[in-house]
Amino acid sequence: MAPIPHSGHAAVEAYLAEGYSSVVGMSSRFAAAICARLLRLQTEEGVGGPIAEIGAFEGRFFIALAHALEPGEIALGIDIFAWPNPEVKDRFEANCLKHGIAPERRVTIKADAGTMSPAELIGHTGGEKLRFIHIDGEHSRAALSKDLALATACLAEGGLIVLDDMLHPGYPTLMVAVQEYLAANPGIVPLCIIDRETIVGATKFVLCQRDWFERYQAVMLTIFKEQVWPLGADFEPHWCLVLSLDTRLAAIT
Known part of the structure; x- marks a missing residue:
């Protein structure tokens, strides 16, 4: 098994080790470490600013993301609560x-x-667009489509959109919404898939602007070299990385 990658943040590492499992939630520690490291990668590439989570629940994943922010940056936690x-x-x-x-x-x-407009959402940041948006709201095709439209309208240059519970057996229609969205938004492409840790800690898709794909991927191949599953993901025709704790290929005899 591949190791869980280092998040790049001492505060995130402390939280993942000592607090993450104590907060009620369903996101995986593996995905939290990767997303925190992606936030550090954005910082290294000159991308800064606020972030948001749609579907914050009791804060398990939100806290990990917030610990990965730079001084002066804020995290928006959105939920019907x-x-x-x-x-x-x-x-x-x-x-x-x-x-x-x-x-x-x-x-x-x-x-x-x-029900939020882009202006309403970024009004909470003083008009600054978001560099990272984690979507973990209502798990229906219609709701995900709305959340994706909102996230895209509020996304900063170099921003990332992360989708939770992709390919989950309990929510098979979410993938339909994603395919429709990608077809309608050719400027957005999958950057990577974060493989499931368990059926509860399910797969996430990370999306980015097409112009940033090669820039991010080139660095990610080094950062996550121990977590890269060799065959990757084929989105026909787009190809992207798969990051997993299990990087084995099937034995063929």
């Missing part, structure tokens, strides 16, 4: 405080992202 009960918002706030994400580093937004 109604499931499984209204107290989930209080638990989100408490988890952020407990694990070191101070109020001045984040904005909590109780809203349905599907």
Whole structure:
């Protein structure tokens, strides 16, 4: 098995080791480490600014992302905060405080992202577009399509969109929404697939602007060399990396 990559941030590493599993949620530690390292890669490539998570729940993944920000950058946590009960918002706030994400580093937004306009969303950042958007909201084809449209309108140059629970057996129609979106937005391409850790810690797709694909991929081949599955992913005709804890190829005899 390949090792979980280093996130590139001491605060993220401490949280992943000591706090991540204690926060209720379903995202994998493997994916959190990769996404935090992608945030560091953006910084190294001169891409800065705020980030957002649609579907923050109790904050497990959000906290990891927020710890990966540079000084002065903020994280937006967006959720309807109604499931499984209204107290989930209080638990989100408490988890952020407990694990070191101070109020001045984040904005909590109780809203349905599907009803938000781009102007409304980036109004929370003073008009600054987002460099990283993690979509983990309502798992329906219609909702994902709306979230993707919002994310694309709010995406900064060099920005990344990360989609949760891709290829999950419980949500087979999400892939239909993704294919329709990619066909309608040729300027956006898959940058990589983050393989599942378990059926709960499911696969994520990372999308980027086409003009940034080669720039990011060239560095990622080195950063994640131990996690690269050799055959990659074929999006017909676009090809991208697959990052996995299990990089074996099937034995053919």
